[in-house]
Amino acid sequence: MGMFDHFKEKAPPPPPSKPAQDSEDVSVYSHMRVEVTTKDGQMLFVAKLMYPQRHTAELHQYSELDVPLLKDLSETEALPVHIRGYHDRLRKAVYMEGFISPMPKHIWLVSHLYVARVGNDRAFFRLDTDLPASVSKFSGRNAGDFPCRLRNISVGGARIVSEQRYWEGDKLLLTVKLLEDRDPSIMYCQVLRVIEHEDAPFEYGCQFLELNEADQDRITENIFAAQRMSRSGGK
Numbered sequence: 084m085g086m087f088d089h090f091k092e093k094a095p096p097p098p099p100s101k102p103a104q105d106s107e108d109v110s111v112y113s114h115m116r117v118e119v120t121t122k123d124g125q126m127l128f129v130a131k132l133m134y135p136q137r138h139t140a141e142l143h144q145y146s147e148l149d150v151p152l153l154k155d156l157s158e159t160e161a162l163p164v165h166i167r168g169y170h171d172r173l174r175k176a177v178y179m180e181g182f183i184s185p186m187p188k189h190i191w192l193v194s195h196l197y198v199a200r201v202g203n204d205r206a207f208f209r210l211d212t213d214l215p216a217s218v219s220k221f222s223g224r225n226a227g228d229f230p231c232r233l234r235n236i237s238v239g240g241a242r243i244v245s246e247q248r249y250w251e252g253d254k255l256l257l258t259v260k261l262l263e264d265r266d267p268s269i270m271y272c273q274v275l276r277v278i279e280h281e282d283a284p285f286e287y288g289c290q291f292l293e294l295n296e297a298d299q300d301r302i303t304e305n306i307f308a309a310q311r312m313s314r315s316g317g318k
Contacts, residue, residue, distance in 0.1 A: 109135040116303040117168035144189040209237040210306045216259035240290040261305040
C-alpha cells in the first residue's frame with residue numbers, strides 16, 4: 084500500500100455542509116495563484132486556479148515536473164486537498180477544500196470544491212527573510228546602486244533596510260535572489276513608508292509597481308517555494 088493510499092477515494096463524498104461559504108460564487112477566484120497540500124499539510128504543487136464554477140475547477144501546475152506523491156493516482160481516484168491562495172484585487176487570503184484527480188498536461192480536476200474561509204491574514208502570504216539585496220535609484224537625491232537587506236516580501240510589496248536615505252514617493256528598482264537555485268527577482272517599487280531608527284539603518288515599506296501577471300506568478304511561486312523549504316528545514 085502506497086504512502087497516500089489511505090487518502091484516496093474512488094468517488095468523493097458530498098462536500099461538507101457549509102451554508103454560508105458553500106453558496107459563494109467561486110468564479111471570482113479565477114486565475115488565482117494557489118498552493119495545494121494534502122489534508123495533513125504535505126505540499127503537492129503550486130498552480131493557477133482556472134475555470135472555477137459552482138463546485139468544480141481546474142488546477143494548472145506552474146511546473147511541468149511530475150508530483151512524486153501523486154504519481155500513482157489514477158483518473159478514477161480522488162485525493163482530498165487544501166487549496167490556499169491570495170486574491171490580489173480583493174486583498175484577501177482564500178482557503179478552499181476539494182478533491183483532485185489527474186488530467187493530461189499537468190492539469191488537475193477539482194471536484195466538490197468549496198470555500199472554507201476568506202480572511203485578512205495576508206501575512207501568511209508574506210515571506211519573512213533577511214536576505215542581501217540591492218536598490219537602484221536612477222535620478223534625484225541619493226541616485227545610484229546601493230546594497231540593502233530584504234526583511235519581508237509579498238506579491239504586493241516588500242520591506243527593506245538600508246543605510247541610504249530615501250523619501251516617501253521615491254521610485255526604486257529592487258533586486259534580490261529569493262532562492263539560491265533561481266534567477267534574481269527584479270521589482271520596480273515605490274516607497275510608501277519611511278521608518279527612522281536611532282543609530283540603525285532606515286527601514287522602508289515599498290509597494291510594487293507595474294508588475295504584470297507573469298511577474299506576480301514568479302514572486303508568488305518563489306514565496307511558496309521558500310516557505311516550503313523553511314517548513315522542511317531547508318531540505
